Amino acid sequence: MAITMQDFQNSLETARRMDQDDPLHKWRDEFYIPTHQGEPVLYFCGNSLGLQPKTARPMIEQELKDWAQHGVEGHFEAERPWVHYHEFLTDAMAKVVGGNACEVVCMNSLTVNLHLMMVSFYRPEGRRRKILIEGGAFPSDQYAVASQARFHGLDADQVVEELQPRPGEHLLRTEDILTKVEELGDELALIMIGGVNYLTGQLYDMEAITQKGHAVGAKVGFDLAHGAGNVPLRLHDWGVDFAVWCSYKYLNSGPGGIAGCFVHENHVKGNLPRFEGWWGHSKEKRFKMEPSFEAIPSVEAWQLSNPPIFQLASLLASLKIFDQAGMSELRTKSECLTSYLEYMVVDAFGSRDLVITPSQVHERGAQLSFRIPKGGRDVLERLKQRGVICDFREPNIIRAAPTPLYNSYEDVFRFVSILKECVHELS
Structure with missing residues (x-):
């Protein structure tokens, strides 16, 4: 089934419901999530360095x-x-x-x-x-x-x-x-x-x-x-x-x-x-x-x-x-998770202008790139101070990758809320 923005709602309850319905959500517990001030970070940097599987150390x-x-x-x-x-x-x-x-x-x-x-x-x-x-x-x-x-x-x-x-x-x-x-x-x-x-x-x-x-x-x-x-x-x-x-x-x-x-x-x-x-x-x-x-x-x-x-x-x-998870199943979740990120960004900022990644799911993977209009590096630093990990590429690109093995819909919901705060603080 094709994924459309009409399938989503901008609410924490919706994000949590999608996590409950997600058959791959269990794999999140198989990875170590870094912490910030005692809480798990929102980690959107799997396109740069993936998280550590808990089985890696014993192996x-x-x-x-x-x-x-x-x-x-x-x-x-x-x-x-x-x-x-x-x-x-x-x-x-x-x-x-x-x-x-x-x-x-x-x-x-x-x-x-x-x-x-x-x-x-x-x-x-x-x-x-x-x-x-x-x-x-x-x-x-x-x-x-x-x-x-x-x-x-x-x-x-x-x-x-x-x-x-x-x-x-x-x-x-x-x-x-x-x-x-x-x-x-x-x-x-x-x-x-x-x-x-x-x-x-x-x-x-x-x-x-x-x-x-x-x-x-x-x-x-x-x-x-x-x-x-x-x-x-x-x-x-x-x-x-x-x-x-x-x-x-x-x-x-x-x-x-x-x-x-x-x-x-x-x-x-x-x-x-x-x-x-x-x-x-x-x-x-x-x-x-x-x-x-x-x-x-x-x-x-x-x-x-x-x-x-x-x-x-x-x-x-x-x-x-x-x-065990299967590439086909991971891709299905990835398409939905990244589409949810896109939906949340459009809803938060009123347009898709920040996003330079293709809108068609078959033309992208688990990453959206945002062209930040002002203070890209400062936005990244403010995200980090709030427990969000993504990355920056010159001249003004922030990349965020919701990775299907360990990212959740709640992660996405919380990330966009914080991103909106950081961008508006510098605009």
């Missing part, structure tokens, strides 16, 4: 215990043998991003994985040398694509093409993205876009972009830092060539948590060039220490080194929750 402590008990033998004798540990996360992570098991692996950090992917998928040759990204992409993505162009001896200013909204607009239109891809045609080597824009919260049509990119002969990859664990993904079905993501935002793995990587199975058994390390070598022959590399016939071939076990353990704790 990590088990690995500490196995380390103490077994030493190096923990690689094979731990409760979850470390030599195979990343495999314990594969199926759950594959469900989150819509990939097959052979296409998904947890490894490294996001930008490291992005560089590894571009080694394989950005192969400029002849006229085909351009990279298409969204204007205002997350800075690390901008640095990565520009440095890859320079690595190939190219002028990044000439090679990197940036998509820009139409004059007076904040968002990219799908038709404009597809038109740009078609215009670049046989000059386009790679499309590398953030699936969900970190600043505006806009969710791009990744399926349409992938199809159009392939139609002109380009490779297509996505940075899913704000997509994994947030929005519906079907990377395999869409035919995406590669994707990378972090896990410390919506996937709640902790600060600096291990990242993830997808490579479509059409590529995993091929002869793509890549950087290689011993953890991507044949599992059966890994400890024979042979000089020649024999790739694992999956995305695991892109692994370089054995992964950090404690980081894997914290992510595994969160993925077990995702597996």
Whole structure:
């Protein structure tokens, strides 16, 4: 059923009733909620750092215990043998991003994985040398694509093409993205876009972009830092060539948590060039220490080194929750929760003018971005003083992400009431 603003009411009783009717409300108790002056904060920053699952500590402590008990033998004798540990996360992570098991692996950090992917998928040759990204992409993505162009001896200013909204607009239109891809045609080597824009919260049509990119002969990859664990993904079905993501935002793995990587199975058994390390070598022959590399016939071939076990353990704790809650159910609640936030803001401020995130639920995830007309940083500080945690991006954007695993409708109701007070105090 489509969600409309007519489904909501601006009252605390309505918010509490929706929480009572919410089948996912129980998962809130599985997370530690920070406190402010002895009360739980209103935490709307899961798009920056997710909260800690209560199961993360015992999961990590088990690995500490196995380390103490077994030493190096923990690689094979731990409760979850470390030599195979990343495999314990594969199926759950594959469900989150819509990939097959052979296409998904947890490894490294996001930008490291992005560089590894571009080694394989950005192969400029002849006229085909351009990279298409969204204007205002997350800075690390901008640095990565520009440095890859320079690595190939190219002028990044000439090679990197940036998509820009139409004059007076904040968002990219799908038709404009597809038109740009078609215009670049046989000059386009790679499309590398953030699936969900970190600043505006806009969710791009990744399926349409992938199809159009392939139609002109380009490779297509996505940075899913704000997509994994947030929005519906079907990377395999869409035919995406590669994707990378972090896990410390919506996937709640902790600060600096291990990242993830997808490579479509059409590529995993091929002869793509890549950087290689011993953890991507044949599992059966890994400890024979042979000089020649024999790739694992999956995305695991892109692994370089054995992964950090404690980081894997914290992510595994969160993925077990995702597996039980279900991405489809989480998305259903997310759409309703974010729509309720939008409704409350419109009702409080008399219009939607503050909101720069798309109004259509299929064009956004669990985030609304507000363009604060005056004193954005001061508003953020006043929110913090009142026990509200969200974040600020230059020049005047406050981002709030009602996360379906642990945010409630009452959280949203109280947040908007406080936001209205803070904005009006500075207006």
